[in-house]
Each structure stands twice: as C-alpha cells, then as structure tokens.
Amino acid sequence: MADHLTLLTDRRDRYVAELRDFVRIPSVSSLPDHQDDVRAAAAWTRDRLAQAGLEHAEVLETGAQPAVYADYLHAPGAPTVLIYAHFDVQPASRSDGWDADPFDPVFAEDRVYGRGSSDDKGNLLIPVQAVEALLADGGSLPVNVKFLLEGQEEIGSPTMEGFVCRHAERLRCDLAVSADGSQWSETEPGLWLSLRGLCSLQIDVTGPARDVHSGTYGGAIHNPIHALVRILDSMRSPDGTVLVDGFFDGAPELSAADRAELARIPFDERRFLDALGAQGLFGEPGYGTRARQWRRPTLEINGIWGGFQGEGVKTVLPSRAHAKITCRLVGDQDPDRVREAIAGHVRRHADPAVSVEVRSLGSAGRPYTIPAGHPGNRAARAVLAELYGTEPYAIASGGSIPILGMFERYLNAKTVIFAFALEDEGAHGPNEFFRLASYERGRVAWCRLLDRLAGMAA
C-alpha cells in the first residue's frame, strides 16, 4: 500500500489543478445553452479515465446528455465493481448570490469554491485518482472496475433508464458504488441507507389571451396568478402536510425501530438552523427533522412566476402564471402515480374562468434503499470506521439519485454510497465548495474500499 499512498501525496497539487479545470466547464444539464459544455465535460472525463490507465474509455450516447464508460477488468475471480458519479451540475450565476464567478474556482482556507466542486466533480475525481495510483508503475487493481459517469443526474436522468437497460451486459457488476453522496461531518463518517425518489411537474395557468390593464379589468375577469396561488395553497396544509388525495399511497409509516435509529443521529437544532440561516424548523407534524428530511415524502414549489417582476409598479393583469414542483418519494411510492395524483388535484382546484395545464418535467426516480448489513456496506463501514476512528452513523439522503433504482432493476446490483461531500457545502445553492481535506481522505478511502471489496463473494 505504501507506494500508491506516497504517490497520492506527491500528486496533491496536480489533483487540485485538475479539479479546478473540471469545475471550469459549466456543464449545466438543465440549460439548453450549456449542452455543449455537458459534452465537453464528458470528453474531459473520458480523457481523464484513459489517462488514469483505464481501458475502453468512451463517450456513449443516451438520446440526451451523454454518459462516459471505461473499465479495467484484469482481476479474474474477483468481484466486478461499477463506480458511478456524474459530471453535470446545477445552474449557477452571480445573481443567485455567489461571491465570485461560480465557474472560475476560488481556493481559500483549504476549500475550493465553485459550482459542482462538491456535487459531484470532486467526488467523481477521487476514485479515478485512486485507481490511477493503484495502477501506477505496473500496479494492479484488487477487483474488476467499470466506471459509468453520467451527464443528467441533476435533471433526474430522464433518458438513463433506456440507456442502462440497453447496456445492461456491458454494465453488469456485482456491486455498484456511488461517488455521489456525503459523509456525516469532518470527524464522523456516515453511511447512506436510503435515498428518496423524485417526480417533477409544471403547472401553467392562462387567463386572458394577453396581459390586460388591472384597473380596467381587475375584479371582472380572473387573474391567473390568483388562480395559481389557490391551486398551490390547496396542496399543503399550513403545517406543511401534503393534502393531495393518493399522494401518500405506498409511503410506509415509520416503525418504532426506524424512529429509534433516527433518534441515535445527533441533531443540533440551533446549528442546523444557523447553517441555513432559517428562522425555524417546519414540517409534517409527528416527525422530527431527520424523518422529514429522509423518511417522509415532500411536495415543494421550486419556482413560481407570472406578471411584472421589475422595479416599481405595472398595473397588469397577466395572461399567464406558472409554477414548478418536485416531490420526494419514499418506500413504494410511484413517481408516475404521484404526478397523476397531483394533476388530478390541480384539475379539481382549477377555477373554470382560467385554463390550466399540468405537464411532467421529465425528472423522475423511484425511492432507493440498501440494507445496513449488505456485504458492500459492511466493507464501506469497516473502511470508514478505520479512517475516522469511529463507527459511521446510519444516515440517509433526502435527495435522489434516480439511476440507483435502474442499477437494481436492470443489473440486479445494489449500490453502496461512498462519497465525501458534507451537507454544509452548498450543493445546489450559491458559493458551493468542497473541502480539500475530504478530497485527500477520499482517495485513501477508495483504495482501501476496493481492497476490501476484493474479499466480497464475486
């Protein structure tokens, strides 16, 4: 082990430089103007995999944002591990509150600031660098390795289901390991045992055929903003409970054991709120914050717009108003059925004086779980306990990685989440950053994980 660890230390500056280069590619999968950048990030990633010594490095078409594949299959009799991460990022612009250009990384206090630094470009590079170090100077890998890196995670992987199904033979593995995820804190590890599912939709309300004068027509024809506000307000009670008929179908109640497990996770309310700058806790009665984040389904408006948004006053009764919604799902909730339940609710709450459309935005994924005692998790747990000097917490993600359900369905493989982001790093918000200490520790952890996975039954 000594050789590759020395190498990892010696190459530290190079790794930092390549993270900077990678973050500089504004690979925003949700924005039409950035599709070439997503492709540039795919090509960059393919080249990086080849440089690391991996074979068959290739950009693969998916019908939308491409994926990248590479492998190194020279450990006969050993298990095959599919390493997953994504090279696309959330949108970001100075006007969202960034202190600097989100795509021109800034290094300060052992952190790198930039969109995608934490989610997921830093995490993606870690196993590439680990494998590279192990292969250096005629070295070998203790397991067979396949990389599958995608470019549409941040938009819910709309075309990856067909892709995984088509390429099932090439992707076949004994275990997947996701380099998208997080640890608990700088000093305490965590092991994700579940992720919530996802569905997405947009509501478009149309009133008059064009914007009209709100003095002349206000009060006499319906205003699509008011109609939209009524629909949206009807979806949740004041305490945040979702009121849509059928929404909770398939969402399991928490058992006493579930609640006991959650109670073991430390939670400092003041620190939680301060980190977010939020005024107070909020959410479904009868559940604590961790249950609300990890184990209960949600319905959140991600965006709303209509009418005049400039300075001052424009006395307009607008023609149209819009809202975007995503839901997080748990247990056996089905994304399509939840979206249909919401569409039905919208139709029942739409005033006949306006017209209302509901459409899917494509992002969808089933909830995902992996047992704590899965052999892959046992290996990950041992590595983390050793590295941090303490047992990992059994944690979960409120977020979604839709492809994990596809690995289960088409490859019959569970996925261990093994990644080194931390919750306070501002993923999806302004001033996202990644800790360089996590970047270093992650490389060592991945080398040890691959070693331990070699002992797992192939």
Added chain:
Amino acid sequence: MADHLTLLTDRRDRYVAELRDFVRIPSVSSLPDHQDDVRAAAAWTRDRLAQAGLEHAEVLETGAQPAVYADYLHAPGAPTVLIYAHFDVQPASRSDGWDADPFDPVFAEDRVYGRGSSDDKGNLLIPVQAVEALLADGGSLPVNVKFLLEGQEEIGSPTMEGFVCRHAERLRCDLAVSADGSQWSETEPGLWLSLRGLCSLQIDVTGPARDVHSGTYGGAIHNPIHALVRILDSMRSPDGTVLVDGFFDGAPELSAADRAELARIPFDERRFLDALGAQGLFGEPGYGTRARQWRRPTLEINGIWGGFQGEGVKTVLPSRAHAKITCRLVGDQDPDRVREAIAGHVRRHADPAVSVEVRSLGSAGRPYTIPAGHPGNRAARAVLAELYGTEPYAIASGGSIPILGMFERYLNAKTVIFAFALEDEGAHGPNEFFRLASYERGRVAWCRLLDRLAGMAA
C-alpha cells in the same frame, strides 16, 4: 369655425407623423433605464406646446419624472381651463407578445400601433393641435388655457401631490379637463363620472439565507414560495371577494339608482370575453361586470416570482419569494389605510418560520368622482351628443388618475374627462393601438369644447 377646421384637415399627415415621433420615445416611467427617455418626452412636449403658440412652455422639476407646463391667458373674463394629460407610458417589450417593436409605430387599417399610442400620447396631442389651429393666423382662444402634462401617471404620480400643492397658484383654474380617458365605442360617446383610487405594495418573503437543495431540506424548513402562496391565497375567497379586515372601510354600497344607471349601459358578455380571450366572467358575487369594473374595490396580484424559472428542473428551495399587488379603491377608501390593512393581514398570515416584509410601491391615489350635472360635464355632453348624434352613456373607469384628486384638493377644481381612446385598444398590454379616426374626431371635439366652456361662469 371653418378656418381652423380646414387647417385641421390639411395638417392631417403632419399630425400622424408627429404621433409617430412621439411614440418612438420610450418614456417608460417605471423603469430606471428609461428615465432619460421620460425627460426626452418632456422636452419634446414642451417644444411642441411652444410650436403650437402657447406661452411660458417649460419643463418643471417634481423630484422625480418631470412635468411640462404652458399657458395662453388672453381671454379676460373667460374661464381658465387646465388641460391635463401624461407623456409617460407603461413598459413594453417584444417578449410580452407584441407583433412588432412597441416603440417603432406601425400604421395599418387606420390605426397606429405602439406603446402609448392610445394611453396617452395620441390623446395628449389632440388638444395641442386643437389649440394650435385656433391660434393660427392670428386667431384666439375662447378661454384661458393652461397645460399641465405629467411624466409619472403610469406609476401612480408619487411626487405630483407635492408638485400640485407647491404650484397651486400657477395651476389655478376654473375647471380641469383630462385628455386621458376614453369614449364608449366608435359610434357611441361616453362620459366618465368616476375613477377608482389606487394603492400599491410589495410582499417579500425570506426563508433560508440562501437557496438550498430541495431534496436535502424540503419538508424540514419552510419554503418562502409556499409561505407567500398561503398569504396571497388568504386575501381573497375563491369567488374573488377580498377577505382583508378593514379593506372595505369607506367603500359605499351601490344604491338602487346606481344599479339602475349601470343597467342602462350595454353589456355583451360574449363580446367582452372574446375581446379579452378570457374563459369566463369572474368576481365578487352580487355585482355585475360593470359594477365590478367601476364601482367595487379590487385587490390584484400584478406579479409574482421566486425560485427557478428556466427550462426543465432545478431542485431548489429558494431563499426568497415576492409578489406585487395593487388595489383599486372607491368612495371614501383611503389608500394608506387600505395598504395598512393589507400589511396587517400579511403579518397575521405569515408563518413564523419565514420573515415577511410589506412595503409601499409609491403609487397611490384617492377615488375620484364628478357629478353628471357639473357645468363642465354639461358642456362636454353637448359636444359629444352633437358629434356622435347620440347622448353619451354615463360611464366610469376602473383605472385611476391620481392627479384628479390633487386638482380637487389643491386647486379646488373638478376635472371633466374628455378623451378619445377606446377600451379595446390594449392600453397596458401588447399591441396597443390608437384609431386615427378618433385622433381626427378628437381635434374637432376639443375646438368645440373650448368654445362651449367659454360660456361657463368663470
């Protein structure tokens, strides 16, 4: 009379050309980037008044968008008439649904299309051209005339109250006549007997200090869009009745005579809805459409925004959400008290897990009425009946002209509304236009009105 009428006919092309030039100045009072254009429109207007033969033409400072004054006071013993109009316009851009550049007028089918053509630049030029024709070739005016043209009507005249108060002596008159207003149809005249008042406010809701991941934090902290939607939805019942405590203070109930008067006004529901492209009528139960438009107060959301508005999905729980509201007021409703009533309602309906601010947007004006039998209205009624061959309907405006209340308060003068826009001309919306036939008829009407007003007691 024959001389100036011949002149008005001969100069028709010049009048069309100058309306085009005037509309080309994008004098949008609400937008910071267009303040120079508002000043350019003021200068253009001052020069036009001087060119018409008026004296003391001057741009006057108001502390915000300027006003323009001119006079011709050579009819001793005759009444003094203050002619009012505005040279500022609503915002407009191609993306709002205009078929052409809103500030590059298009002429088609006896119409001129462009922002401000109907509201109020065409109407503003009419009395200037009428006065010019009367003064041509050593002619004279039957009354003393003062012009006061303002540049902030579209934003509710926030600094005009102080201006009118300060300049009360210079503006002193026996009657004001507003060249901002409308007729009933191309063949039927109308006489406005009231305008609604106005107040305006913005609601800003803040949740977390920055945008956060809606998967990670959704369901566990409050989403400012949901909090805003709750506040807004609480303000009106599903049928559009305003539910804010104290909102209706000072709003008179309609008398049987009021209702009978409204019932005399023709109303074709199908035509009304088709013209707007609206799905159906809507509004406070117990009132017809004309009552809802003219005689009842309203609360309308003019704009709403927060979170992600782009294509596709961004799984964000935003930091902030905003809405703009204007109310139309009637009777003795007080703009400041209505705004305070709404602010109190917002505070009572704000969830403690978010912070909420309510602020005035400046636009405010009291409701305005003028008796049907006022001597000014009797003169206007006679001119209109003569020109159209039918008696004008007693109509009203759902909109507001805040300065009319100031003329009443500081100059002790009522205002006759004498203008030639029509309701279908798209004021405040895309593809605003003005009928050239109205432009011509207006000039003749103004010459006759000034003549008739000479007979009014000074």
